[in-house]
Amino acid sequence: ENKDQKFVYDFTEGNKDLKDLLGGKGANLAEMTNLGLPVPPGFTITTEACKVYLDSGEEPAALRDEVSAHLDALEQGMGKKLGQADNPLLVSVRSGAKFSMPGMMDTVLNIGLSDVSVEGLAKQAGDERFAWDSYRRLIQMFGKTVLGVDGELFEDALEAAKDAKKVSVDTDLDAADWKKLVKQFKKIVKGETGRDFPQDPREQMDLAVRAVFDSWNTDRAKLYRRQERIPGDLGTAVNVCSMVFGNLGPDSGTGVAFTRDPASGHQGVYGDYLQNAQGEDVVAGIRNTVPLAELESIDKKSYDQLMQIMETLETHYKDLCDIEFTIERGQLWMLQTRVGKRTAGAAFRIATQLVDQGLIDEAEALQRVTGAQLAQLMFPRFDESAKVEKIGRGIAASPGAAVGKAVFDSYTAVKWSRSGEKVILIRRETNPDDLDGMIAAEGILTSRGGKTSHAAVVARGMGKTCVCGAEELEVDTKRRRMTVNGTVVEEGDVVSIDGSTGKVYLGEVPVVPSPVVEYFEGRMHAGADDADELVAAVHRIMAYADRVRRLRVRANADNAEDALRARRFGAQGIGLCRTEHMFLGERREMVEKLILADTDDERETALEALLPLQKKDFVELFEAMDGLPVTVRLLDPPLHEFLPDITELSVRVALAEARKDANENDLRLLQAVHRLHEQNPMLGLRGVRLGLVIPGLFTMQVRAIAEAAAERKNAKGDPRAEIMIPLVGTVQELEIVREEAEQVIAEVEARTGIELKLALGTMIELPRAALTAGQIAEAAEFFSFGTNDLTQTVWGFSRDDVEASFFTAYLEKGIFGVSPFETIDKDGVGSLVRNAVAAGRATRPDLKLGVCGEHGGDPESVHFFHEVGLDYVSCSPFRIPVARLEAGRAAA
Ligand code: PEP
Numbered sequence: 001e002n003k004d005q006k007f008v009y010d011f012t013e014g015n016k017d018l019k020d021l022l023g024g025k026g027a028n029l030a031e032m033t034n035l036g037l038p039v040p041p042g043f044t045i046t047t048e049a050c051k052v053y054l055d056s057g058e059e060p061a062a063l064r065d066e067v068s069a070h071l072d073a074l075e076q077g078m079g080k081k082l083g084q085a086d087n088p089l090l091v092s093v094r095s096g097a098k099f100s101m102p103g104m105m106d107t108v109l110n111i112g113l114s115d116v117s118v119e120g121l122a123k124q125a126g127d128e129r130f131a132w133d134s135y136r137r138l139i140q141m142f143g144k145t146v147l148g149v150d151g152e153l154f155e156d157a158l159e160a161a162k163d164a165k166k167v168s169v170d171t172d173l174d175a176a177d178w179k180k181l182v183k184q185f186k187k188i189v190k191g192e193t194g195r196d197f198p199q200d201p202r203e204q205m206d207l208a209v210r211a212v213f214d215s216w217n218t219d220r221a222k223l224y225r226r227q228e229r230i231p232g233d234l235g236t237a238v239n240v241c242s243m244v245f246g247n248l249g250p251d252s253g254t255g256v257a258f259t260r261d262p263a264s265g266h267q268g269v270y271g272d273y274l275q276n277a278q279g280e281d282v283v284a285g286i287r288n289t290v291p292l293a294e295l296e297s298i299d300k301k302s303y304d305q306l307m308q309i310m311e312t313l314e315t316h317y318k319d320l321c322d323i324e325f326t327i328e329r330g331q332l333w334m335l336q337t338r339v340g341k342r343t344a345g346a347a348f349r350i351a352t353q354l355v356d357q358g359l360i361d362e363a364e365a366l367q368r369v370t371g372a373q374l375a376q377l378m379f380p381r382f383d384e385s386a387k388v389e390k391i392g393r394g395i396a397a398s399p400g401a402a403v404g405k406a407v408f409d410s411y412t413a414v415k416w417s418r419s420g421e422k423v424i425l426i427r428r429e430t431n432p433d434d435l436d437g438m439i440a441a442e443g444i445l446t447s448r449g450g451k452t453s454h455a456a457v458v459a460r461g462m463g464k465t466c467v468c469g470a471e472e473l474e475v476d477t478k479r480r481r482m483t484v485n486g487t488v489v490e491e492g493d494v495v496s497i498d499g500s501t502g503k504v505y506l507g508e509v510p511v512v513p514s515p516v517v518e519y520f521e522g523r524m525h526a527g528a529d530d531a532d533e534l535v536a537a538v539h540r541i542m543a544y545a546d547r548v549r550r551l552r553v554r555a556n557a558d559n560a561e562d563a564l565r566a567r568r569f570g571a572q573g574i575g576l577c578r579t580e581h582m583f584l585g586e587r588r589e590m591v592e593k594l595i596l597a598d599t600d601d602e603r604e605t606a607l608e609a610l611l612p613l614q615k616k617d618f619v620e621l622f623e624a625m626d627g628l629p630v631t632v633r634l635l636d637p638p639l640h641e642f643l644p645d646i647t648e649l650s651v652r653v654a655l656a657e658a659r660k661d662a663n664e665n666d667l668r669l670l671q672a673v674h675r676l677h678e679q680n681p682m683l684g685l686r687g688v689r690l691g692l693v694i695p696g697l698f699t700m701q702v703r704a705i706a707e708a709a710a711e712r713k714n715a716k717g718d719p720r721a722e723i724m725i726p727l728v729g730t731v732q733e734l735e736i737v738r739e740e741a742e743q744v745i746a747e748v749e750a751r752t753g754i755e756l757k758l759a760l761g762t763m764i765e766l767p768r769a770a771l772t773a774g775q776i777a778e779a780a781e782f783f784s785f786g787t788n789d790l791t792q793t794v795w796g797f798s799r800d801d802v803e804a805s806f807f808t809a810y811l812e813k814g815i816f817g818v819s820p821f822e823t824i825d826k827d828g829v830g831s832l833v834r835n836a837v838a839a840g841r842a843t844r845p846d847l848k849l850g851v852c853g854e855h856g857g858d859p860e861s862v863h864f865f866h867e868v869g870l871d872y873v874s875c876s877p878f879r880i881p882v883a884r885l886e887a888g889r890a891a892a
């Protein structure tokens with residue numbers, strides 16, 4: 001804590017670039033204030049203050065006086081004093097972290113109300129009912145979030161009051177009813193906490209600030225951060241803002257708006273408005289709202305002003321903004337704005353629309369989309385021609401096609417999904433407690449709430465399919481079922497929901513590929529206009545990315561079909577052809593023969609049988625990738641993958657022996673299986689080691705490659721094969737294989753009279769290889785980082801086992817935010833890669849460098865590989881567009 005540190009900023013002092021310090025909400029409130037927009041005055045307590053509190057358990061010493069100074073200024077500006085008896089200033093205390101965490105943290109409204117100031121508010125507003133309603137809201141919110149009272153107790157008391165009066169909605173309660181409820185609420189607080197509801201307004205405020213700090217570390221906030229990969233140590237800012245009221249009668253109200261449609265990107269009037277209500281009512285999706293366009297007929301002046309402000313904001317932020325606003329007796333107030341979340345499709349469209357409007361350039365457009373969004377657009381969608389039973393329709397809140405068993409509570413969603421079931425979580429509305437259920441579900445369906453309800457906002461953020469506000473659904477959580485126009489759907493019945501149209505179906509609807517995939521496949525069809533528009537936007541963004549990216553993108557593919565698809569998707573070669581994939585299926589027996597061979601003769605016969613098959617594979621592959629590099633990796637399987645399971649075979653032989661009809665071959669096989677059985681097959685006889693112990697194996701493969709290349713050249717093709725040696729740990733291994741390979745290649749060249757120019761290189765996938773990369777580069781023309789094995793060996797994690805065993809615990813404890821097998825561990829594995837790049841290039845300046853582990857198609861990892869200076873990444877065909885895009889974003 002440094003002496004001169006400033007912990008409180010007035011809204012007039014901040015700006016939108018101070019999100020680290022003021023949080024997103026605070027920074028944008030400041031920005032709007034400085035744009036001259038109508039923002040209720042207030043100040044922001046910084047994330048630094050929160051961090052001090054979270055670290056030490058106490059607010060920074062200077063905070064109290066600083067808050068007092070800012071509160072004084074606020075009071076002077078407003079001409080009222082916090083909680084003053086006759087003319088009280090009331091404030092809201094709102095959380096606001098750097099990254100939006102919708103509904104995850106706490107907010108308390110109406111701070112400053114007490115037994116005395118409630119009378120002042122009644123006079124000030126000329127509305128006694130309103131004042132007492134506001135007071136009970138304070139006690140309820142404060143009781144629940146600050147004092148930890150079970151919220152149900154307040155809800156129950158409220159329900160009882162309504163029942164007693166035989167009314168169904170809050171608005172039917174009058175001043176006397178609220179007065180009575182305030183008394184009851186205070187009794188609840190006293191009974192539950194042993195203390196009176198605090199009457200001192202400053203004490204209310206300080207306790208609320210502290211509660212907001214604390215809410216950074218609630219379980220649901222932590223879970224959300226892990227999901228969204230938000231660091232856990234950022235802390236939240238706290239905004240103290242003078243209250244304005246949307247619940248002062250029909251000329252008041254509250255709403256949310258988008259400057260353009262967050263689902264399609266189209267410009268227009270999008271949002272929801274709720275007359276005579278406070279902001280929390282809209283976000284919670286509890287009461288049904290009207291479309292924003294209706295505000296025009298309710299309050300034309302405020303509507304026009306809002307439209308103008310929205311235009312100002314869009315031009316200023318140069319992006320889609322979402323907004324929360326309140327109208328207090330005909331006066332419009334802006335309560336929040338931020339660059340709004342959007343669907344994946346809208347992200348692409350908006351980025352190109354903004355380029356066309358001249359608001360942003362192409363490099364900026366690339367930053368407005370992500371590889372994850374592109375991946376989402378490549379998901380399949382429902383087949384519209386399928387015979388389906390549509391049972392209802394709601395609002396298309398987050399696109400995608402989801403099929404699963406109906407469940408009606410989050411607990412079941414989590415339980416069933418853990419046991420491998422696909423589920424659709426169906427709720428009346430969701431709230432932050434449903435988060436883990438939403439994560440577990442394929443899709444989310446609600447019967448209430450609009451596009452800005454909790455379910456919609458959170459699902460969009462997660463990229464999960466969501467249909468909300470399907471009003472004809474009667475969701476009965478207690479009986480675990482819903483009724484839709486007479487159809488009963490029980491827990492466990494399969495339903496399908498379409499987040500792009502809002503339609504809900506009974507049963508499993510078949511899915512068809514996305515238009516974006518059709519486009520990449522070159523089968524762009526003249527379908528719905530909507531799809532054409534999306535495809536056009538994707539096409540343009542991909543063109544920007546391809547223009548600026550430095551990394552080349554190759555595919556991991558082992559057959560002509562995958563290679564051709566990869567090529568259509570933009571692959572610039574094959575970075576990894578795993579030849580072991582060519583030996584599975586029917587050919588396994590031939591490999592078995594090779595492994596069982598006792599004599600040179602037997603071995604040679606086995607190899608001779610394999611050679612023509614291998615050659616044919618390569619001819620097809622080189623043809624599919626004509627003119628582009630194809631890296632063929634010599635055999636790298638743990639041998640047990642080719643042999644029968646040791647237990648099964650033992651049982652079979654034992655049974656046969658008992659029957660006295662054991663066959664000779666099985667006995668030999670069993671011996672071999674015993675001989676080759678390994679405790680750690682992934683660290684055993686595989687890769688180059690196999691090539692060194694089974695004479696003739698690698699040379700057979702090299703011969704097949706060389707002959708295939710020669711054949712393609714004869715056919716006037718342009719094969720560009722590269723031979724890659726796996727699992728090398730020392731340059732000596734590589735030198736031996738290299739010499740043998742060169743001999744074979746020379747032989748084939750001499751026999752055919754064709755110069756083949758086959759490059760020889762190695763994988764760098766063991767720590768020792770990375771550590772001695774300088775030496776290894778003496779014998780290698782290229783390196784390809786095998787980050788799967790490198791991660792396994794650097795961490796000591798068995799790649800086949802650990803993700804299922806203890807990774808969940810590691811993720812929960814925050815040891816890492818994402819599996820290192822998915823996103824490269826920059827500090828550990830990444831640092832070996834970085835050093836190996838430098839050492840390899842020092843030995844051989846024109847060394848070609850790539851990566852072919854799973855990380856090659858992971859967005860964050862692609863940025864890392866760009867940064868360390870690799871020449872290419874190689875990934876599975878479907879991830880090629882994502883890698884192209886991310887390589888472009890990394891370079892732009
Ligand atoms: C690797 O280890 O990263 C790699 C690409 O090889 P494989 O996954 O086949 O072991």
Ligand code: MG
Binds near residue numbers: 726786789
């Ligand atoms: Mg490997």
